[in-house]
Amino acid sequence: MLVKLREVAHARSGEKGDLSNISVIAYNEEDYEIIKNQVTVEAVRKLYGPITKGDIIRYEVPRIGALNFVLHGILEGGRSRTLAFDESGKALSSLMLTMDIEVSDTYIPRSAKMQALKGAN
């Protein structure tokens, strides 16, 4: 079945000059293979391509089940000189979480897990 990346992983964005980094971290380290196979540079370019002037680079961090994307030229010159409303790109990570991800039909999405946990408490 298809779920949003938000059900599999969390993300945080940061800035350095005119680039943003967006980490994608599997909630469960055993799901690293899912994000590694599906959250590719091509898939990320589909989302961020229209606002990324430079390269999109992916780094793998298997020890913590994470990927780190670096998007060059996404901040229209960087926080110090950009006309973008979100000048530091801190809100950019949420776009990543809209990506469609294929998981097995028995996969329990994060929101369902959290809901169950709440019920149990």
Added chain:
Amino acid sequence: MKTIRLGAATGWSRDKFDAAEDLVEHGNIHYLCFDSMSEITMSAAQVSKIEKPNLPGYDPYLESRMTPILKSCHEKGIKIITNSGWLDPVGAAQKVAEIAKKMGLHNLKVAAVSGGILTETIADMGLDFMEHGEPISSCRDKIVSAEVYLGAKGIVEALEAGADIVITTRVGDGCVYLGPLAYEFKWDFSDYDAIAKGMIIGHLMECGAQVSGGYFADPGYKDVPNLHDVGNPIAEVTEDQIFITKNPHKGGVVSTETCKEQLLYEIQDPSHYYLPDVVADLTKVAFKQVEKNRVEVIIDDGAGLPETDTYKALIGLKEGYMAEEMAVFAGPGAMERAELTKTILNESFKKLNLNASEIRMDYLGLNAIHRESSPASGHIPYEVILRVAIKTETKDEAEKLRIAIDPLAVNGPAGTGKWGSIGGSRVRPIIGLNSALVPKKDVPYEVTIIDLKSTITQ
């Protein structure tokens, strides 16, 4: 076994401070460390200094932050390490000494670590910008600030000289944590694994609450208890082990998830994180939840790679002006009226011969945040805000945005509301930041100690 507990007071220059006071009172900490800068801090401080020469060159929050904690820190033996010295760490140290004296604290040493400010010299150092390779000398007239990120050696020297409070100029943010750790555990700066360990701890801690529940909550997915009362993190360090935790009575959460997010925050290649004193390999870091709100940081051998022979410098450049305005709409036809306003403004810009290098018009609520990457909206918004921003060479050109938008109060579409209705100029100068690598051998640092005891006897 020696255990050192470091508390994070703030994550940046304008962070809140109540969490720091809580750490002092209840954190059982040995050091209160704080990063009080962001990338633009030094260039903004240089601009303020040009406009108002009497303003101090250090963090304007220095006094309000030190006043509530100095006495307690002194009584409990908590040492303070901060980069709030900005352009004038010696002035900041003198100010803190003065506050301490007024409080009747006399057995205190305050140190300043200065150096690294290259505003006057960087154009003559034969260096190029990292961004586009142009020589820095070609922008000589535009430079308003230039400073390197110094390392932690000055902090260690200050602590060795007996300092209770160390106030630095720009250092690598994590250095305010590495400094005390290197001093306490007598790490040699050529022991790159140890130095990397200190900087990884520093990196996790430098943004304050970002590792203890801040910048993390996403209801239903990542829930954070009592975020309004979030506690700042504590790093507990021995020669063999590292834990990140927080005061149990405060809000927030310390989990492997918060630690992982912070580990990769503002990182490019995780296997080569370039820092002033070391290159750290973050792919060798793992986390283990050992109890609620207590995470062990596990760092494999070989996480430290030799330092480079350069410091990174930030250079602030005068780059013209920008102006921003908004017009607000609501109810039926809000979108159409916002679009009509956009057309009117574009026509006005033509009439005014606006010479802008960039113009941005977005609809807040639809496409202002993810800009051209925003997904198509499937609904008609009840409210629409048209936001317009322009960038120009001169101040007069930037003023044209106000000239175009203010008349809309009476000649725009029906129900045009206005943001920023106070008159006068709303134009601001742009100080763009570029970076460069500066040979370390050309950038000395200096440690100054103010001993309150000796200033009394003299």
